Amino acid sequence: DQQVKQNSPSLSVQEGRISILNCDYTNSMFDYFLWYKKYPAEGPTFLISISSIKDKNEDGRFTVFLNKSAKHLSLHIVPSQPGDSAVYFCAASGGADGLTFGKGTHLIIQP
Amino acid sequence: GAGVSQSPSNKVTEKGKDVELRCDPISGHTALYWYRQRLGQGLEFLIYFQGNSAPDKSGLPSDRFSAERTGESVSTLTIQRTQQEDSAVYLCASSKTRSGELFFGEGSRLTVL
Numbered sequence: 001d002q003q004v005k006q007n008s009p010s011l012s013v014q015e016g017r018i019s020i021l022n023c024d025y026t027n028s029m030f031d032y033f034l035w036y037k038k039y040p041a042e043g044p045t046f047l048i049s050i051s052s053i054k055d056k057n058e059d060g061r062f063t064v065f066l067n068k069s070a071k072h073l074s075l076h077i078v079p080s081q082p083g084d085s086a087v088y089f090c091a092a093s094g095g096a097d098g099l100t101f102g103k104g105t106h107l108i109i110q111p
Numbered sequence: 112g113a114g115v116s117q118s119p120s121n122k123v124t125e126k127g128k129d130v131e132l133r134c135d136p137i138s139g140h141t142a143l144y145w146y147r148q149r150l151g152q153g154l155e156f157l158i159y160f161q162g163n164s165a166p167d168k169s170g171l172p173s174d175r176f177s178a179e180r181t182g183e184s185v186s187t188l189t190i191q192r193t194q195q196e197d198s199a200v201y202l203c204a205s206s207k208t209r210s211g212e213l214f215f216g217e218g219s220r221l222t223v224l
Contacts, residue, residue: 006153034212043115043202043215044154089154091213098144098167099213103153 003027004092006102014110019077021105023090026071030094035064035075038087038104047088048075077107085109113137115216117203123222124193132188132219136205143180144206144213145188149199157201160186193223 005024013019021035031052036044050057050064050073057064063076077084090102116135124130136143145157156170160180171177175193180186190197200220204213 036213036215041217043204043217044213045215046212049212098142098156098159098161100156101146101154 002102003030004090004100004102006088006090006105008105009103010106010108012108012110013080015082016079019075019080019084019107019109021075021077021088021090021107023073023075023102024071025073025092027092027094027100028071030092030100032093033064033066033073034091034093034099035062036089036091036101038089044089080107080109082109082111115203115205115214117201117216117219119219120217121220121222123224125224126195127192129189129191130193130221132190132201132203132221134186134188134203134205134216136184136186136203137214139183140205140207140214141183142206142208142211143186144204145178145186146202146204147199148202148218149196154202157188190221193221195223197221198223 003026034049035047037047038044048059048062048064050066066073087104087106089104091099093099118133141162143160146154158178159167175191178188200218202218204215206213
């Protein structure tokens with residue numbers, strides 16, 4: 001039973017446009033959400049996070065939006081750059097458990 | 112070192128052999144996780160250590176898998192009688208707190224022939 005779902009295995013976006021990566025969760029105990037970015041042959045690296053007391057967190061070109069009622073969060077990257085091409089993992093935590101990851105979305109930025 | 116260190120970076124083994132993977136977390140990080148990523152798949156949770164609490168082993172796929180951690184330092188993941196489906200990149204991560212930012216190692220790529 002997947003508690004964190006990233007329904008798009010891949011996403012292709014033109015350079016300069018906005019990339020929107022989506023994530024849905026089922027566990028209402030989750031209260032902290034993170035996005036990780038992974039290049040091939042490297043470990044994932046932290047990108048941005050959001051606490052459930054907020055509905056938006058911004059860091060440069062990256063913004064994460066949280067809709068608690070819909071149990072949905074999204075990562076917006078604008079403008080998209082070639083170096084943004086990577087696999088993006090959504091993760092969530094709450095209660096006594098550690099982080100639960102989604103399966104990832106492969107973002108491809110086209111020139 | 113400054114980051115999470117994993118060894119070996121690559122391991123090729125024959126089916127039926129045992130393997131041991133090692134993780135050195137960032138000093139002072141109380142939480143340590145093992146994940147694996149099989150080809151074309153996402154991150155699959157294996158086991159989670161938090162301080163001196165009993166580890167969360169709910170992600171271990173079979174009793175051939177086990178992991179230990181000495182205090183808040185090194186962890187080893189052991190796979191006994193390896194099978195071809197165990198082939199994956201095994202990732203270790205640590206964090207200061209239970210829900211804090213995870214810092215990942217570069218992974219140990221295991222290939223079972």
